[in-house]
Amino acid sequence: MNEQISLDEKLKSIEASIFKDEIKPFKDKLKIAQSLMKSFFEVSLEQIIQHVKKIVETIPNIRNILIVGGYGESSLLQESFKKEFPLSNIVIPNESSLAVIKGAVLFGHNPRAISARILRYFYGAAADDIFDPEIHPEEKRYVDENGIGRCKDAFGQLIAKDTKVPSKGKVVTEIELPLMPDQKSYDLRIYCTEKIDASVIDESFKYVGRLDISVPEYIEGEWEAEEHFVFGMAEINVSVTVRETGEKTESTFDLLE
The missing domain is CATH 1.20.5 (Single alpha-helices involved in coiled-coils or other helix-helix interfaces)
Known part of the structure; x- marks a missing residue:
C-alpha cells in the first residue's frame, strides 16, 4: 500500500x-x-x-462597399465597416474568400469584364528640368553645357494617384526635346510614388521601366520625340516616335499595383 x-x-x-x-x-x-x-x-x-x-x-456617391477575400470573412472587420460607413451598403457575397481568385480568372479570360480601376500611385518620368530653388533640393542642382541650371532626376508626373483608368486605357502624350544641340539619344525612365507633389526622384520611388531613344548621326539640329503612354488595366504601353525619322520604339511595363 x-x-x-x-x-x-x-x-x-x-x-x-x-x-x-x-x-x-x-x-x-x-x-x-x-x-x-x-x-x-x-x-x-x-x-x-x-x-x-x-x-x-x-470618389463621390459610393453607395455600396463590397468586402471580399479571406480577411473579409472576419465578423470584426464586417462590423467595423458597418460602423464606420453607416451611409453605405456593406455587401459580403457568398464565398467571399474565393472572390479574388475568381476575379483573377475572369480577368484573364476577359480583361474588359472589369470596367475600370483606380491607380494607387503617381506615375511619371525622370527629367532634367530647369532648376527651381522653390521646389528642388540644392544637392540635385547642376549646370549644363549651355550654362543653364538644371535639376537632376526631377520627377515629371504623367498621371495622378487615384485616377480612374478605364479598361480601354487612358492616354497621355508628351513631347521631348534634346537638352543639347548635338544630343543623339536619351533614356526614358518611368517611376511611381505615393508622394503628393513630389519634385525629385529619391529612394522611396519604385522603378517601373526604361526605354532608350536615339536618332541617326545624319540628323542635324533640333529633333523631337513624341512620347505616347497608355495606362491600361494592369500595364503601361509606352511608345516613342522620333518625328524627323518616323522611327518608333515601344515597350510594355506592369503597373506596380
Missing part, C-alpha cells in the same frame, strides 16, 4: 513538473502570441478602414 501511495505521489510530482516546465510556459507563450495577433489584426484593420475612407472621400 505504501508503495502504491509512493508511486502516485511520484506520478503527481512528475505531472506537476511537466506542467511547470513544459505546459505552463507554452500556455504563457500562446497567450502572448494571441495578444500580438490581436494587436496586429487591429492595426491592420485600422489601416484598411483609413485607406477606404480616403477612397470614399475622393
